[in-house]
Amino acid sequence: MGKFMGRRSLWFLLAASVAVNVFFLAGLIYPQLIGKPASMMREDPVAAATEDFGLDAGQVAGLEALRRQIAERRATAGGGAGGFRSMMVEALAQPVFDRAAFETRLNERRQARGGMILDMVEALHGYLSTLSPAQKSAFLERSKEPSFLRALLWPPPERR
Numbered sequence: 001m002g003k004f005m006g007r008r009s010l011w012f013l014l015a016a017s018v019a020v021n022v023f024f025l026a027g028l029i030y031p032q033l034i035g036k037p038a039s040m041m042r043e044d045p046v047a048a049a050t051e052d053f054g055l056d057a058g059q060v061a062g063l064e065a066l067r068r069q070i071a072e073r074r075a076t077a078g079g080g081a082g083g084f085r086s087m088m089v090e091a092l093a094q095p096v097f098d099r100a101a102f103e104t105r106l107n108e109r110r111q112a113r114g115g116m117i118l119d120m121v122e123a124l125h126g127y128l129s130t131l132s133p134a135q136k137s138a139f140l141e142r143s144k145e146p147s148f149l150r151a152l153l154w155p156p157p158e159r160r
Helices: 002-033 045-053 057-076 080-093 099-128 133-142 148-153
Strands: none
Touching: 045 057, 045 133, 045 148, 057 099, 057 148, 080 099, 099 133
């Protein structure tokens, strides 16, 4: 019986090894075959949009201005996840959790971020009016892709 269990264990280990290798290879191959569109993998999303949508110099300048405007608005609205994290850590550092105070701050943050999103969509709508119908159609189609708008419109915060 010991010999049978030894063989069984070896077959199990072999099957597990094959399974792990298949998943590893799938992880390497999937992005190449089905992953992100090539333009989203580039470092500069403005350059990718310029190429993908055939933007002229004025449209590129407008897109860059829009990105700056959104970055400035984000900075004044509380700074994304880092702002929430610091707010949460501050609440955790208190000797007693003040639910009402934290809820008030959370609601203020939501309201400020909601206003930022309204401003961003309004500014983006204005920018899209500068595009030709074909460019606008292509832009709207690409906007359905996950992370396209985030990569294009929300420049990452500057690193110190």
